[in-house]
Amino acid sequence: MTSWKPTGLLEDYEPGGFYCELFGAAKMPAPHTRTVRERIDGLSLAELRRRAQAAEHELFNLGVTFTVYTDREQIDRILPFDVIPRVLAAAEWETIERGVVQRVTALNRFIEDIYHEQRILRDGIVPADLVLGNANFRPQMTGLKVPFGNYVNICGVDIVRGGDGRFYVLEDNARTPSGVSYVVENRHLTQRAFPDLMRNIGVRSVSNYGQRLVGQLTELAAGIGNGPSVVLLSPGVYNSAYFEHVFLAREMGVPLVEGRDLVVRDDRVFMKTTGGLARVDVIYRRIDDDFLDPEAFNPASMLGVRGLMRAYRAGNVVLANAVGTGISDDKAVYAYVPRIIRYYLDEEAILPNVETHICREREGLEYTLQHLEELVVKPVGESGGYGILIGPHAGRNALAEFRRRLRATPANYISQPVVQLSVCPTVTRSGIEPRHVDLRPFAVTGRSTWVLPGGLTRVALRKGSLVVNSSQGGGSKDTWVLE
Amino acid sequence: MNSILSRHAECIFWLARQVERSNSTARILDINETFSRNARGEHDWESVLRLYGDEKIFRDTGRRPTADAVIHFYILDDKNPNSVLSSIGMARENARALRPLISTEMWVQLNSFHNHLRGLRKADLRIENLNRLCSYIKESCQTHSGITAETLYRDESWYFHQIGRAIERADQTTRLVDVKYQVLLPQPSDVGSPIDEAQWNTLLRSAAGFHAFRRNYPQTMSPSTVVGFLVLDRRFPRSVAASVLVANEHLHELRLKYGHTARRSTSNLLRRLAATLAEEAADDLIARGLHDALDGIQVELGAVTDALGREFFLLSETDDAPQPESSDGQRSPAG
Numbered sequence: 001m002t003s004w005k006p007t008g009l010l011e012d013y014e015p016g017g018f019y020c021e022l023f024g025a026a027k028m029p030a031p032h033t034r035t036v037r038e039r040i041d042g043l044s045l046a047e048l049r050r051r052a053q054a055a056e057h058e059l060f061n062l063g064v065t066f067t068v069y070t071d072r073e074q075i076d077r078i079l080p081f082d083v084i085p086r087v088l089a090a091a092e093w094e095t096i097e098r099g100v101v102q103r104v105t106a107l108n109r110f111i112e113d114i115y116h117e118q119r120i121l122r123d124g125i126v127p128a129d130l131v132l133g134n135a136n137f138r139p140q141m142t143g144l145k146v147p148f149g150n151y152v153n154i155c156g157v158d159i160v161r162g163g164d165g166r167f168y169v170l171e172d173n174a175r176t177p178s179g180v181s182y183v184v185e186n187r188h189l190t191q192r193a194f195p196d197l198m199r200n201i202g203v204r205s206v207s208n209y210g211q212r213l214v215g216q217l218t219e220l221a222a223g224i225g226n227g228p229s230v231v232l233l234s235p236g237v238y239n240s241a242y243f244e245h246v247f248l249a250r251e252m253g254v255p256l257v258e259g260r261d262l263v264v265r266d267d268r269v270f271m272k273t274t275g276g277l278a279r280v281d282v283i284y285r286r287i288d289d290d291f292l293d294p295e296a297f298n299p300a301s302m303l304g305v306r307g308l309m310r311a312y313r314a315g316n317v318v319l320a321n322a323v324g325t326g327i328s329d330d331k332a333v334y335a336y337v338p339r340i341i342r343y344y345l346d347e348e349a350i351l352p353n354v355e356t357h358i359c360r361e362r363e364g365l366e367y368t369l370q371h372l373e374e375l376v377v378k379p380v381g382e383s384g385g386y387g388i389l390i391g392p393h394a395g396r397n398a399l400a401e402f403r404r405r406l407r408a409t410p411a412n413y414i415s416q417p418v419v420q421l422s423v424c425p426t427v428t429r430s431g432i433e434p435r436h437v438d439l440r441p442f443a444v445t446g447r448s449t450w451v452l453p454g455g456l457t458r459v460a461l462r463k464g465s466l467v468v469n470s471s472q473g474g475g476s477k478d479t480w481v482l483e
Numbered sequence: 484m485n486s487i488l489s490r491h492a493e494c495i496f497w498l499a500r501q502v503e504r505s506n507s508t509a510r511i512l513d514i515n516e517t518f519s520r521n522a523r524g525e526h527d528w529e530s531v532l533r534l535y536g537d538e539k540i541f542r543d544t545g546r547r548p549t550a551d552a553v554i555h556f557y558i559l560d561d562k563n564p565n566s567v568l569s570s571i572g573m574a575r576e577n578a579r580a581l582r583p584l585i586s587t588e589m590w591v592q593l594n595s596f597h598n599h600l601r602g603l604r605k606a607d608l609r610i611e612n613l614n615r616l617c618s619y620i621k622e623s624c625q626t627h628s629g630i631t632a633e634t635l636y637r638d639e640s641w642y643f644h645q646i647g648r649a650i651e652r653a654d655q656t657t658r659l660v661d662v663k664y665q666v667l668l669p670q671p672s673d674v675g676s677p678i679d680e681a682q683w684n685t686l687l688r689s690a691a692g693f694h695a696f697r698r699n700y701p702q703t704m705s706p707s708t709v710v711g712f713l714v715l716d717r718r719f720p721r722s723v724a725a726s727v728l729v730a731n732e733h734l735h736e737l738r739l740k741y742g743h744t745a746r747r748s749t750s751n752l753l754r755r756l757a758a759t760l761a762e763e764a765a766d767d768l769i770a771r772g773l774h775d776a777l778d779g780i781q782v783e784l785g786a787v788t789d790a791l792g793r794e795f796f797l798l799s800e801t802d803d804a805p806q807p808e809s810s811d812g813q814r815s816p817a818g
Contacts, residue, residue: 060598061591061594061595061598062587062590062591062594063579063582063590063591063594236580237576237579237580242579246579246582246583249582249583250582250583255487255488255583256582256583257488258490260490261488261489261490271488272488272489272490273486273487273488273489274486274487274488274489274492274639274741274743274795275486275741275742275743276486278486
């Protein structure tokens with residue numbers, strides 16, 4: 001490969017020692033992004049800004065927004081969109097895809113085991129109190145069979161790339177992960193605003209997500225009758241992810257219902273239509289367990305459907321995700337996922353965890369105490385309230401205080417090194433600069449697991465920031481998986 | 484054939500009404516501006532408050548009924564549930580709830596319309612800009628109708644949209660005619676005076692009916708012919724009679740296509756109203772007291788809306804399905 005040097009827009013770009021999604025790193029060039037780099041380099045900043053502005057305006061008019069409600073009014077905000085895409089090579093994606101499928105498979109085996117035999121607890125692989133004492137453990141699920149034993153039907157796995165260019169899992173989202181609508185909308189936006197950037201590159205499509213999703217959900221109801229009726233259950237227009245619920249219902253071609261549209265009769269679920277009550281077989285619910293059914297869970301919930309759990313337990317309706325999956329994406333359980341994979345699948349994790357020290361284990365505690373200044377200490381489960389300690393930024397008193405707490409209640413903590421998230425060139429006020437990114441691929445599981453090629457790349461728009469959350473100045477990028 | 488959610492049926496019915504109401508509000512403000520300018524110096528903006536029955540809630544704003552205050556009240560006041568901003572805001576909220584059913588183009592247009600209204604400044608409402616603003620509102624409402632006609636899938640939602648729009652239009656046209664009577668005929672002696680004719684003229688133009696009227700009545704412009712045209716002429720699409728017929732036809736077709744045969748009270752009410760209007764003569768309406776007659780039509784239209792709600796929106800009851808609880812379900816964010 002001849003070395004290529006930018007002479008235009010990217011000439012002054014400097015990744016600052018981090019792995020760059022577009023340029024790679026000193027000893028790890030990223031030859032697959034060459035064409036994209038050259039094309040971006042050939043654009044002017046003014047042109048890029050003009051197109052970016054048009055794109056954001058379009059998002060606003062399309063209502064691709066999340067809504068913030070104040071006392072006086074509602075404010076619609078778009079998730080800021082950065083126009084420079086994040087590009088993944090085919091081989092990189094292949095690893096991520098296999099890793100995500102493996103992880104989801106193991107998490108499903110784990111949940112099934114927990115609500116049935118609990119072998120993994122008896123074998124001492126995962127401490128029983130961590131799971132059974134978890135606020136997300138649902139005794140109502142004990143002994144209940146779910147289709148194909150797959151509890152987590154929609155999963156979002158948060159992945160970061162370290163300075164070594166490798167991918168690590170930071171977090172699993174196995175309850176109601178959101179963000180997939182942005183993956184598809186960002187792509188549509190890029191296709192409209194930057195057709196010249198994408199031409200002849202061979203980017204894998206993301207636009208069939210809804211179709212795949214409804215296909216997998218229908219599969220779950222195979223036993224329930226012919227042509228099962230699928231609905232998406234949303235908390236309603238006031239939910240900040242309402243746009244995504246609309247998006248998914250439209251992409252799937254299924255009714256978007258709220259709790260008040262549903263009613264349970266004789267342990268069967270119906271929706272109220274102009275033509276009477278119509279049977280519902282599968283519910284893709286975007287409501288947390290707690291609010292699903294005031295009879296079974298939080299009695300004050302106005303969002304749920306009274307009697308839904310009865311219908312569910314009677315096998316008359318499928319819920320996706322199943323109830324009680326929160327035991328698998330807890331921070332405390334996260335630390336054990338590599339062991340969970342080994343236990344059920346007899347395989348090593350394809351996507352490693354970020355190096356994690358479990359303080360309830362002696363070695364982990366000692367290491368944490370010795371290296372506290374370099375580590376991030378996180379409370380686990382619902383034991384939190386003390387917050388996170390970021391060692392490198394903490395003062396002497398805070399470190400001393402955390403040492404005391406770690407010794408008193410070590411089981412409440414895990415620790416990790418500060419991960420140096422990879423960066424990607426991003427349009428900022430002062431030109432093109434590196435900003436940190438993560439990646440959330442989405443996996444859909446019916447009988448088997450399918451991963452949408454791409455995922456949500458979130459970008460921390462503040463200089464130097466590692467926080468990609470939309471509530472804290474995060475934006476998103478289009479994610480290209482090359483063919 | 485799948486039915487739509489009761490909640491969605493109600494939302495789209497109200498969505499159509501809210502847009503049509505804004506269309507009409509813009510027309511009424513526009514003609515009132517013209518009238519008040521022509522009516523010998525007296526700027527009577529209270530008549531608009533009277534015709535909507537808003538005198539009391541306007542008084543609560545603590546403002547005098549000047550042109551500026553009333554125009555603001557009907558266009559931008561977010562505390563007035565019938566202002567254009569409020570109506571389009573509610574229409575947009577309904578559209579948000581309906582996003583899974585309506586086309587993206589319908590949503591984008593309402594969203595942009597609402598964003599534009601929210602960005603309006605005081606200066607945009609000044610009397611010299613009012614005509615332009617009212618035209619903008621009117622055209623945006625018509626754009627909504629056009630996009631709906633071109634893109635909305637013809638399932639039940641289409642019928643509920645058309646019924647909502649027709650009922651609102653019938654109601655609003657009664658008010659439009661009423662404003663003429665309240666504003667233009669303070670004294671019987673005004674009838675037939677030149678200024679009076681100019682104002683009838685404006686009224687017809689505001690309803691986009693002037694030329695059609697002229698073709699039918701090249702010689703005369705009397706209260707009776709104008710009222711006959713705006714209230715009773717079935718061929719004029721904004722007339723009360725035509726709108727009631729449209730509502731009735733769409734309801735009929737909805738029943739045929741989707742098998743809603745169990746309850747018919749809404750159809751009975753609509754058919755009765757259509758029949759009354761068909762037999763009515765404009766002279767008799769005026770002789771009996773036009774204001775009361777128009778009021779009576781508004782009451783009938785309210786009864787139609789209630790019946791429609793009982794039949795389709797509140798609960799879904801049919802003989803072959805289990806009965807839902809009567810206690811669940813809050814009302815939709817609709818009307």
